[in-house]
Amino acid sequence: MEWLYMGWLGTPVWFWLAFIGIVGVLTAFDLGVLNRRDHEIGIKESLLLSAFYISIALLFGAWVWAEKGPDLGVKYYTGFVIEKALSIDNVFVISLIFSYFAIPRMYQYRALVWGIIAVIVLRGIMIGVGAAVVEQFHWVLYIFGGFLILTGVKMLFSGESEADIGANPVVRFLSKHLRVSKEMDGHHFLVKVPHEKTGKMVMAMTPLLLALIVINIADLVFAVDSVPAIFAITTDTFVVYTSNIMAILGLRALYFALSAMIHRFQYLSYALGLVLIFIGGKIFVADFLLDGDKFPPALSLGITLALILGGVLVSLWKTKDEATIPA
Numbered sequence: 001m002e003w004l005y006m007g008w009l010g011t012p013v014w015f016w017l018a019f020i021g022i023v024g025v026l027t028a029f030d031l032g033v034l035n036r037r038d039h040e041i042g043i044k045e046s047l048l049l050s051a052f053y054i055s056i057a058l059l060f061g062a063w064v065w066a067e068k069g070p071d072l073g074v075k076y077y078t079g080f081v082i083e084k085a086l087s088i089d090n091v092f093v094i095s096l097i098f099s100y101f102a103i104p105r106m107y108q109y110r111a112l113v114w115g116i117i118a119v120i121v122l123r124g125i126m127i128g129v130g131a132a133v134v135e136q137f138h139w140v141l142y143i144f145g146g147f148l149i150l151t152g153v154k155m156l157f158s159g160e161s162e163a164d165i166g167a168n169p170v171v172r173f174l175s176k177h178l179r180v181s182k183e184m185d186g187h188h189f190l191v192k193v194p195h196e197k198t199g200k201m202v203m204a205m206t207p208l209l210l211a212l213i214v215i216n217i218a219d220l221v222f223a224v225d226s227v228p229a230i231f232a233i234t235t236d237t238f239v240v241y242t243s244n245i246m247a248i249l250g251l252r253a254l255y256f257a258l259s260a261m262i263h264r265f266q267y268l269s270y271a272l273g274l275v276l277i278f279i280g281g282k283i284f285v286a287d288f289l290l291d292g293d294k295f296p297p298a299l300s301l302g303i304t305l306a307l308i309l310g311g312v313l314v315s316l317w318k319t320k321d322e323a324t325i326p327a
Contacts, residue, residue: 061080077301127240154273189208229275233279
C-alpha cells in the first residue's frame with residue numbers, strides 16, 4: 001500500500017482518493033436521495049441543503065489545515081470563499097438560461113446535478129493544465145494577476161446588464177444544428193420524435209438537455225475568472241481544485257434560494273470587482289514590494305471576507321424595501 005503515500009501533483013495519493021470519495025458520496029446522495037423524485041425545491045429546503053454542503057466544505061478545510069498546515073488551510077478557505085461569492089453571478093445566468101428554455105423548477109435540480117458532475121471533470125482539466133503551466137513558467141501568474149485586475153475594474157465600471165440568452169451565438173448554433181424537441185418530456189434528456197421528412201422515430205434532445213449544455217458552456221466562461229483567482233492565492237494543485245469543487249458542489253443547493261432573491265444582491269458585483277483587483281494585485285505586491293515574501297494568508301482571507309460581507313450588507317440595506325420573497 002506504499003503507493004497511497006506517493007506524491008501526485010504535490011499531494012499524497014490517499015488525499016486525492018479521500019476527496020474523490022467524499023465527492024462521490026455527496027453526488028450519489030444527490031442522485032439517489034435528493035433527486036429520487038422530481039419536486040420543486042423551496043427556499044427553506046435550499047438553505048438547509050446549502051448549510052449542509054457548506055458545513056462539509058468547512059470540515060474538509062479543517063482536515064486540510066490539520067494535514068497540510070495552517071498556511072494552506074487558510075488558502076483553502078480563501079479560495080472557497082472567493083469561488084462561492086463568484087458563483088452568485090453564475091446563479092443569475094443559470095436562472096436566465098432556465099427561463100429562456102422554459103424549464104419547470106421541479107426539473108431544474110436534475111439538470112444542475114448532472115451539470116455539477118460535468119463541471120468536476122472540466123474544472124479538473126483546466127486546473128491540471130493551469131498547474132502544469134504555472135510550475136514551468138512562474139511569470140504566467142503575472143498574466144493571471146493582470147487579467148484579474150482588468151476583470152475587476154470592468155466589474156466596477158461596466159454596470160449591471162441583463163444577458164440576452166437568445167442572442168448568444170452558442171445558443172443559436174446549438175438550436176439550429178441539433179435536433180431538439182419542442183416540448184419537455186418530464187426529466188428526460190432524450191426523447192424519440194418523428195423525423196421531419198421521413199416520419200420515422202428518431203432520437204432528439206429535450207430542452208432540458210440543451211439547457212444543461214448551455215449551462216456547462218457558461219461555467220467554462222466563469223471558470224476563466226475563478227480559476228486564475230485561486231491560482232493567485234496558491235499554486236498548490238490540491239488546494240486549488242478542492243476549494244473550487246467544494247464551493248461548486250453546494251451551488252445547486254443554494255441556487256433555488258439565490259435565484260429567488262438575486263435582485264437583492266445588486267451591489268455585490270462591485271465588491272467582487274474589488275476582490276479580484278485585490279487578489280490580482282497581491283501577486284505583484286508579494287513579488288515586487290515584499291521581495292518575494294508571501295502576502296500573509298490570514299490577512300488575505302480577512303480582506304476578502306470583509307469586502308464580500310460588505311457587498312452583501314450594502315446590497316441588503318439598499319434593497320430592504322424588496323425584502324419579500326416567495327416561500
